Amino acid sequence: MKIIFLGSGGSVPTKDRGLPAVLIEYLNELFLFDCGEGTLRQIMICSSKRNGKNKGKNEKINFMNINKIFITHFHADHIAGLIGIMNTMNFLERRSNMEIYGGKGISNLIKNLPVPKDAMQFIKIYEISEGQVVEGKGYKIIPFKTQHISESFGFVFEEKEKRKFLKEKAIALGIPEGKLYSKLQNGESINLDGKIIGPEDVLSESIKGRKIVYTGDTMPCENTIKFADDCDILIHDSTYSNIDIDKISDHGHTTALQAAEIAKKANAKSLFLIHISQRYANSKILEDEARKVFENSCVVEDFMSVQISAPPENKISVN
């Protein structure tokens, strides 16, 4: 499970920060959260080799493999990149569905963008509400309400619980390796010489999956604490430093310090600060501020990638 940050800035892009776009790679599927202007080009740069004029990271992202896009809210810095992505997928004659999820009105919004009608054959649009789970192979994605100046959602990306196959138990029970193993792994019982063996005889207890939470734009809110409960990675709005706290209330954002307090209360394992205002050319001030409250804090940079190893280790490594 890997997160690739494609854009870490807020509202206005800077030389070094693109607009919000967070990619999650899981079992060869790509999930995009928010899609600020320039997201497609950020993918092109990130996928390219590290050398050359615009240094890439050689991440080998094929944007045609993005199957689901989740939009936190409709401000332009979170959606304008959809135009390029949809047009280019259409230009390259995509046939398989690409799903876009967002709050009430997403359908009208997408249909009014300057995109050829043909693209609407592969684009499927879904209106979401809190707790309405989007489920797929091995994962579920849960939208939750956040608190911004317009309706806004955060998203939980959660790996489903898994039970490990305990080969030593199967051997002890005399089960021959092969098809019977697969049946048990898939939750079926087997008949071994008249003896019924169930999955519970050879599978471990349930192991909690990995959990990533992305807030989008929000003020500090109780709902984030609730939904980010025990997560591995909390990616939180951190538009401002707490020294500029007077600017927050108007705009519906969070300071680095406040984000750290949320991470602590949610018992998150790590905090990644995103949606950095253009005013912080040196973002170390934000990291330092957060670390005073929550040690495992990190300011997101464009093209930063974060891996979480399989449970129960859930080891986080940043690249």
Add this chain to the structure above:
Amino acid sequence: MKIIFLGSGGSVPTKDRGLPAVLIEYLNELFLFDCGEGTLRQIMICSSKRNGKNKGKNEKINFMNINKIFITHFHADHIAGLIGIMNTMNFLERRSNMEIYGGKGISNLIKNLPVPKDAMQFIKIYEISEGQVVEGKGYKIIPFKTQHISESFGFVFEEKEKRKFLKEKAIALGIPEGKLYSKLQNGESINLDGKIIGPEDVLSESIKGRKIVYTGDTMPCENTIKFADDCDILIHDSTYSNIDIDKISDHGHTTALQAAEIAKKANAKSLFLIHISQRYANSKILEDEARKVFENSCVVEDFMSVQISAPPENKISVN
């Protein structure tokens, strides 16, 4: 008079090429031609210092000084950047008018973009037709029809003719330096001790101004030759190499070789090839191809700037 190329790619952005956007700086005014996705960020990078992660060019472009944007046609790779620019101008509380010019339908197009209604207070939209001149201090901009798969325009940016003040003639006529000089320069006659002296007595013959022509997306067409007549700089669609000529007819574009033929026929002084397809990672092939027909050809790179010195020298320097 300076041109700054903000985006030189076509249709799909690449690691090294943004989408079409050509900035002309003239007498402290900024004119933008096309506005592909990512244009605002390209301005941010271009304006920043040469050092750092994304090397800028220190061009000191203040995008808030863009007063006029000209759109060649409505394909997304030429317009999607308007969203970010309009939103950010609104976010920064712009008050002075920003004019957008484009073909029939531009008004609806702009009004359907996800931009706050407030922005429409400073945005003024104008539908153009061929030959309908947009005039301002020292310049005129002339739209002309080109040949693409949808309605499309090219634009002539032309400096008005000027007459130089010939100080030696004024001295010979005994005119005292000061207010009377200004009157004559402004085209008024003066009365010097009963003798009427007209501007024609102290001004040179008209000197032709500098002329830049930008085609936008187009197939080779006679109209470009006509409007680009004797221009200093022809910025021409050069999406493909002539070795891929079979791909052209479908898409309404031009090869480097064809663009060179147009430049030659139009008696242009120089040719800049733009809208380079993503397939040409090494664009030297296009430059070589064009130079066989028209020596003074150059493939545009992002952030390249081109200056034309004052007439009658009209010296072109590329940086």
